[in-house]
Amino acid sequence: MRPDDILTPLLGDTTSSKWFIKVENQPAILDAATLVALTPSDYIVLKCFPKETIESIRNTISEMQDCLTESVASLRRRSGFQVSRVTSAVSRLSKEVSDNMMAVFSVLATHSKVNDSQLHQKIVKHSTNLSTLGIMMSVLRGDNDRTTCEIGLAGLLHDTSILIQPDWFVMAPDSRTDATKRQYRSHPLASASLFEGLPGVPESVIRMIREVHEQVDGSGFPYSKSREKLHPGSLILNLADAYLSLINPISGVPIVASDAMAILCLHTTQGAFSREVFRTFLDSVSIYPVGTVVKLNDESEAVVVKSNKNKPMQPVVRLLPSGVQEIDLSQSKFRVIELAHTGEEMRSKRVSRADFGKALWRSELEIH
Numbered sequence: 001m002r003p004d005d006i007l008t009p010l011l012g013d014t015t016s017s018k019w020f021i022k023v024e025n026q027p028a029i030l031d032a033a034t035l036v037a038l039t040p041s042d043y044i045v046l047k048c049f050p051k052e053t054i055e056s057i058r059n060t061i062s063e064m065q066d067c068l069t070e071s072v073a074s075l076r077r078r079s080g081f082q083v084s085r086v087t088s089a090v091s092r093l094s095k096e097v098s099d100n101m102m103a104v105f106s107v108l109a110t111h112s113k114v115n116d117s118q119l120h121q122k123i124v125k126h127s128t129n130l131s132t133l134g135i136m137m138s139v140l141r142g143d144n145d146r147t148t149c150e151i152g153l154a155g156l157l158h159d160t161s162i163l164i165q166p167d168w169f170v171m172a173p174d175s176r177t178d179a180t181k182r183q184y185r186s187h188p189l190a191s192a193s194l195f196e197g198l199p200g201v202p203e204s205v206i207r208m209i210r211e212v213h214e215q216v217d218g219s220g221f222p223y224s225k226s227r228e229k230l231h232p233g234s235l236i237l238n239l240a241d242a243y244l245s246l247i248n249p250i251s252g253v254p255i256v257a258s259d260a261m262a263i264l265c266l267h268t269t270q271g272a273f274s275r276e277v278f279r280t281f282l283d284s285v286s287i288y289p290v291g292t293v294v295k296l297n298d299e300s301e302a303v304v305v306k307s308n309k310n311k312p313m314q315p316v317v318r319l320l321p322s323g324v325q326e327i328d329l330s331q332s333k334f335r336v337i338e339l340a341h342t343g344e345e346m347r348s349k350r351v352s353r354a355d356f357g358k359a360l361w362r363s364e365l366e367i368h
């Protein structure tokens with residue numbers, strides 16, 4: 001069997017052999033040639049962008065993660081913070097986003113599920129993801145390069161105080177006292193204070209770090225500021241942080257991406273998020289990125305091969321395991337996605353209709 005026998009039915013033309021696959025339970029990304037020995041049930045399609053593009057994005061993102069980890073270590077030692085290294089990592093990522101937006105999103109969504117057992121690593125990934133998504137939304141909104149990089153920098157640094165003192169996430173939820181909750185609600189201020197006055201960290205970045213958890217209707221924290229008082233970049237980071245906290249929480253079970261989207265949509269109509277920012281968010285986020293394996297309502301499994309821009313909940317899929325039959329869910333009455341399939345170990349939960357109205361992205365604080 002040739003690689004194309006497996007790949008062509010799934011994704012169409014594979015002549016460039018640039019498609020690549022992630023095999024479950026194996027960390028490495030395999031090239032097409034290695035696939036001949038595999039049966040269809042061994043693999044999931046990760047994405048279908050040129051391998052070099054994905055590798056370059058992965059390198060940039062892991063450089064950002066290293067930068068953040070090392071910065072936190074030097075902040076702990078009080079030996080200074082390498083502003084220029086961090087800012088240049090952020091500008092490289094923002095260039096990747098401008099050049100290859102969809103590939104960056106695919107990496108973000110299908111490739112950075114947080115399953116590390118280490119808390120520190122989870123927070124680092126959350127911060128890097130926020131930076132990436134913030135940059136994507138900023139580029140789509142048409143911000144200039146400087147603003148985009150500032151949003152990316154604020155996203156990267158926004159939870160630094162938690163990285164230095166992760167007590168909140170170490171504690172069992174029912175042992176969190178009112179005093180601890182108050183302390184957690186001020187963590188954006190603690191993060192901002194680490195960078196205040198540092199040459200190379202603009203005041204606007206400090207402001208966005210303070211405002212990541214403020215909602216436009218004044219229901220956020222720590223200051224319950226309302227829209228007029230918020231930096232425009234904070235509106236982006238606030239929505240992106242809420243989304244990432246739902247689909248990839250630092251603690252707790254991830255929520256199915258389509259439910260997360262529906263929750264954010266409902267809260268946008270109720271005023272918690274900016275409508276314009278939500279529209280930009282919909283443009284930047286394909287709910288089911290290419291390569292996502294999903295389950296249909298007849299229990300069959302399928303892989304997403306294309307998104308429908310105007311119907312983000314109904315992409316084009318191919319049925320697994322053969323991948324021969326293609327279904328455009330926007331044209332189909334009978335097949336709807338019920339569950340984003342993430343495998344036994346990483347099951348995402350569905351949210352009941354009754355719970356959609358709850359502010360689940362900050363449920364640990366019991367602010368409803």
Ligand SMILES: [Fe+2]
Pocket residue numbers: 158159187188212213
């Ligand atoms: Fe935070």
Ligand SMILES: [Fe+2]
Pocket residue numbers: 126130158159241
């Ligand atoms: Fe966060």
